[in-house]
Amino acid sequence: MRHFDVLVAGAGPAGSQAARVIAEKGFSVALLEKRQEVGSPVRCAEGVSEKWLLKHTGVEEPWIEAEVRGALLRAPDGTKAVMHYSEKGYILDRARFDRDLAWKAADCGAFLLTRAAVTKVLPYEEFFIVRTDHPLHQEIRATLLILADGIESRLAAQLGVRTTLAPSDIEMCLQYTLEGAPHEEGMIEMAGGNEIAPGGYAWIFPKGGNRANVGLGLLGSRSRAGFNARFYLDRFVAGRFPDASVIRTVAGAVSASEPLEEVCGEGFMIAGDAARLANPLTGAGIGNALESGALAGETAVQALKAGKRDRDSLEPYKQKLMRSIGNTSKKFYRIKEPFVKFTDEDINNMIRIVSKIDPSRVTVAGILEAAFKENKAVLALIRKAFFS
Amino acid sequence: MAVRIDYGRCISCGGCVALCPRGALQMKSFHLTLVSERCNDCRFCVNACPVGALWPGIPDYGEDYETF
Ligand SMILES: Cc1cc2nc3c(=O)[nH]c(=O)nc-3n(C[C@H](O)[C@H](O)[C@H](O)COP(=O)(O)OP(=O)(O)OC[C@H]3O[C@@H](n4cnc5c(N)ncnc54)[C@H](O)[C@@H]3O)c2cc1C
Ligand code: SF4
Ligand code: SF4
Numbered sequence: 001m002r003h004f005d006v007l008v009a010g011a012g013p014a015g016s017q018a019a020r021v022i023a024e025k026g027f028s029v030a031l032l033e034k035r036q037e038v039g040s041p042v043r044c045a046e047g048v049s050e051k052w053l054l055k056h057t058g059v060e061e062p063w064i065e066a067e068v069r070g071a072l073l074r075a076p077d078g079t080k081a082v083m084h085y086s087e088k089g090y091i092l093d094r095a096r097f098d099r100d101l102a103w104k105a106a107d108c109g110a111f112l113l114t115r116a117a118v119t120k121v122l123p124y125e126e127f128f129i130v131r132t133d134h135p136l137h138q139e140i141r142a143t144l145l146i147l148a149d150g151i152e153s154r155l156a157a158q159l160g161v162r163t164t165l166a167p168s169d170i171e172m173c174l175q176y177t178l179e180g181a182p183h184e185e186g187m188i189e190m191a192g193g194n195e196i197a198p199g200g201y202a203w204i205f206p207k208g209g210n211r212a213n214v215g216l217g218l219l220g221s222r223s224r225a226g227f228n229a230r231f232y233l234d235r236f237v238a239g240r241f242p243d244a245s246v247i248r249t250v251a252g253a254v255s256a257s258e259p260l261e262e263v264c265g266e267g268f269m270i271a272g273d274a275a276r277l278a279n280p281l282t283g284a285g286i287g288n289a290l291e292s293g294a295l296a297g298e299t300a301v302q303a304l305k306a307g308k309r310d311r312d313s314l315e316p317y318k319q320k321l322m323r324s325i326g327n328t329s330k331k332f333y334r335i336k337e338p339f340v341k342f343t344d345e346d347i348n349n350m351i352r353i354v355s356k357i358d359p360s361r362v363t364v365a366g367i368l369e370a371a372f373k374e375n376k377a378v379l380a381l382i383r384k385a386f387f388s
Numbered sequence: 389m390a391v392r393i394d395y396g397r398c399i400s401c402g403g404c405v406a407l408c409p410r411g412a413l414q415m416k417s418f419h420l421t422l423v424s425e426r427c428n429d430c431r432f433c434v435n436a437c438p439v440g441a442l443w444p445g446i447p448d449y450g451e452d453y454e455t456f
Binding site: 034035043117119133150151152153154157163164165166167170172173174218220221223224225226228229230249251252253255 | 399401402403405406407408409411414415416417418432434435436437438439440442443444
């Protein structure tokens, strides 16, 4: 049975980033992925801010399908507001992006294994015994574990961490990649409203030419059998792009919760969506996955160098994670609660106010201020979140 | 009474697995499985599934269900 310094479960952006950081420092690391090809099928709208790529992966030409300069916000009554981003964004080819990140980890020495679902993680003396469904590697030993198994994570639960999401803390999403869907180039569009996507929003992300990712997310607690994401998306697409053809269907879920309280324990760390790190208001999770993967990888390297694996030695992961994304995420979560209760009229008012601001001066904080202009308590929260 | 999975519709998105409070749903590779003994028919998953692939154990919605 092979023994690795670290075993990473899941080769999404979080897992691949962690595996690369560890392999680069010369430690042995296995990166196990249940899919037969890393990155496919895609489960994402593929939008990412350039700052995360510059920090962690660089920007490579084949990954980029479109550049994004700003966002168009559309209210239920049709009012539009435009926001110009201060930093560039990209729409990725995530199948290629995810695959390349995993292959880069392998280039650095990680043992990448596909069609290998981790089925069981068992703490045993000073290491873990990891069971997989891969016929040639049914058991692997590892000193440390990084769980980066995404939204449907069950591995952390095996180690006693509660990861279940309440229906009000999860966005259930469906997306079509459409051909023949004319939209404004270089802009993403987000449309809100209780008839469009209750407790969530619909998006149009450009994929080059007349191709676009058109999808929406519904709060789990606002979805009903029969009135689910498919019902709303079909209606949205029929209204906006009646002539388009569906060239890809993507279903998936994003957490809209606070990050897990317990992101590390004896010998293990949890990264990316498995740690519920996606932004609770926007659902953006690629950047946070990269960041948490890198931090988990760095912490693993430090612990291995010190010959330690106890909870205290992995605690720096939690601290760094909270400082870089966790605390912001918690603040967004507190704003999300009142936000998802908005009536259509509230959304109309919010976008009307924002539409009067110069697009280059519109910020997320500004949008939220417009949203809660009547609600002093939430306003104070927003000011604290963004300006302190 | 446990929920039923319509495999013709399920696209293995994993959402229901994340919200089942009883750990009754699991994703074996890309195949959703149900441990029926654990399911208490709370229907969180039935309501939330983005493509309507989960059905309540008691077929009290009758034929309306067929429309979606
Ligand atoms: C419809 C939709 C649209 C989205 N749009 C955006 C967006 O525009 N921008 C953005 O930033 N974020 C978006 N997100 C969120 C983003 O996709 C995730 O936050 C991101 O993929 C998280 O990366 P990860 O590495 O944590 O997990 P994942 O990318 O989910 O990777 C987890 C990996 O683990 C594997 N795995 C799972 N279980 C096991 C196991 N037992 N053994 C081995 N491998 C396993 C999975 O196959 C998968 O490859 C969207 C999500 C959805 C559903
Ligand atoms: S939520 Fe629906 S589509 Fe997604 S895995 Fe569960 S049953 Fe399948
Ligand atoms: S009905 Fe409730 S307990 Fe049963 S599988 Fe669905 S979410 Fe889990």
